[in-house]
Amino acid sequence: MRLVVIGNGMVGSRFVEDLLARDTAGKYDVTVVGAEGCEPYNRVLLSEVVAGRHDLASLTLPTPDHPRLTVLRGTTATGIDREDRIVTTDDGTRHRYDQLVLATGASARIPPLAGLDTGSDHLPLGVHALRTIDDAREVVAATLNARRAVVLGAGVLGIEAASGLAQRGCAVTVVHPMEALMERQLDGAASRVLAAVMPRAGIEPRTGTGAEAAIVADGRLTGIRLTGGEVVESELLLLATGTVANTSIASASGLPCERGVLVDDASATEDPRVFAIGDCAQPPDGAMGLVAQGWEQARALAERLTGATGRRRVGASGSNDVVRVKAKGLDVVTMGVCGGMRPDDPTHRALSLSDPAAGRHVEVVVADGRLVGATCVGAGPVAADLVAAYTRGTQVPSDPAHLLLPALAPASTDGAVPSGGDTTVCRCNGVTRDEIAHAHADGARDVHDVARATRATTGCGGCTQDVCDLLERLGARSGTGSPDRDLTVAGSPV
Structure with a gap:
């Protein structure tokens, strides 16, 4: 059966990997059409490249070496003929399919700002988005001559990008039209x-x-001129104003689209032969814009198409809304029910501790004896415990205040968060301590080895330090020494 995948990003490449791993009967011959000329890469960590904590080469994601897989890099899909089941590419080639998966992702939203020609492919010098590996390369180059930078938008990416620019030596101003920073989470x-x-x-x-x-x-x-007339001098403007789903090829083929390609809970469009996953898709419960959701869609669709159910990793589904901001000096973790626009649910019990002078704010939301949401600013150890309780669905203490002040919890707390081998270390990929220990026993000695063996650290990167610490303990126990803590590939930052 001929399967064509349009899109070779984080979700499209993961879907292909999951499908081929499950397709033991050899049912599918897969062709991937990818517009970017490079290997798939971890888009989530582009802000880490700006900050200088990751080399661009270290973002590369694995591509399966498989006899039934053809990957066309640097090739753009230009049309879909759903009646004849053909995908046409920019080189004039026609690719027939029996089933088609759209993983076209999203593009950076360019706001209708005076001074920017939103109808042009080129922005003025000094104005950048941060969506592709080329964007990251250009932003890093721009910081060499920029002393002042403005970041427009204070969502997760905006905060992370601002931190990265500050670490590059820029004086950074973040401009956000809403009253709250990261209003979806805070x-x-x-x-x-x-x-x-x-x-x-x-x-x-x-x-x-x-x-x-x-x-x-x-x-x-x-x-930049602000709405009140004030002018903020700047040599660099980074646009972090959201994304727009890439739906043009789907819409042109007649598939219903709104914010994204309309799909059901199984990622199917109105055409039974066409599916959509990741940022280009709009499922019934909405898209969160988080890679964990796209990866869960990829896994579920691979299982549906092959009929082969793999082990569902702990934390890889049902709790894929944990957000951890990657910004030096800014410790922010949120999960589940949080933010200023959350629903007023009478079954939710919310408790908070706010200490602005110490830069600390913690709120937990509990329902039916379970943690259903939390917000943590400047509370790293507490945040780690809350994420574990949330992703595992652990019963919380009878007095939820112990979640805010764990030091007050009695030694025999009911609902204490377990720290056994089945504890999830990498929430994006649902990798447990046991799996990392097994990888270490099989010869994994550094973060890169563990990533290849288990996928840990290849999502948001928030678990990298935890993996390093675990490898160090495992190495000390087995006498194999400490892990290599260099998280980048040798070479210049760009």
């Missing part, structure tokens, strides 16, 4: 604590105000 109290901490990291937050125009002279950015 309410007003949590946002105020984060805003108070940001100047220590070299970032000035400006909430409740938007950008009115990019000031451009001789084709180069010189500043």
Whole structure:
């Protein structure tokens, strides 16, 4: 059976890997059409490249070496003929399919800002998005001559990018039209604590105000005019204003699209031969824009098409909404029910501890004896325990205040978070301590070995330090020595 996949990003490549691993009967011959000319890479860690903590080469994701797989890199799909079941590419080739998977992802949203020609493929010098590996390369190069930077948008990417630019030596101003930073994850109290901490990291937050125009002279950015008329001088503007699903090829073929390609709970479109996963898809319960959700869709679709059910990893589904901000000096972790726009549910019991002077804010939301949401700013150890309780569905203590102040919990707490071998270390991929220990026993000695063996650290990267610490303990126990903590590939940052 001929299967064509349009898109070779994080979700498309993971789907192909999952499908071929399950297709033991040799049912499928797979052709992947990828517009980018490089190997698939971890888009989530692009802000880490800006910060100088990752080399671009270290972001590369594995591609299966399989006799029934053909990957066409640097090739753009230009049309879908659903009646004849043909995908046409920009080189004029026609690829017949029996089933088609759309994993076309999303593009950076360019806001309708005066001074930016949103109808052009080229932005003024000094203005950048951060969505592709080429974007990251250009942003890093721009920091060599930029002393002042503005980040437009204070979602997760905006905060991470601002931190990266600050670490590159830029004085950074974050401009956000909403009253709360990261409003999807933080309410007003949590946002105020984060805003108070940001100047220590070299970032000035400006909430409740938007950008009115990019000031451009001789084709180069010189500043940003805010909605109140104030001008912030800047040589670099980074746009972190969300994404737009890449649905044009689906829409042109007649598939129903709204914010994304409309799919059911099984990632199927109205055409029984066509499926959509990842950022381009719009499932009934909405898209979260998190890679864990896309990977879960990839796994479920691979199982559906092959009829082979693999082991469902702990934490890899049902709790794929954990957000951990990757920003030096800004410790923010959220999960489940959180943010200023959450529903007012009478069954939810919320408790919070806010200490702005210490840069700390913790809130937990409990229902039916389980943790259903939490917000943690500046509370690393508490956040780690809450993530474990949330992803595992652990019974919480009878007094939920112990979740905020774990030191007060009695020695024999009911609902204590277990730390056994089945504890999930990598939540994006559902990798447990036992699996990492088995990989170590099989010869994995550093983070890269563990990533190849288990996929741990290949998602948001938030578990990298935990994996290093675990390898160090395993090495000390077995006498094999400490792991290599160099998390980048040798070479220059770009």
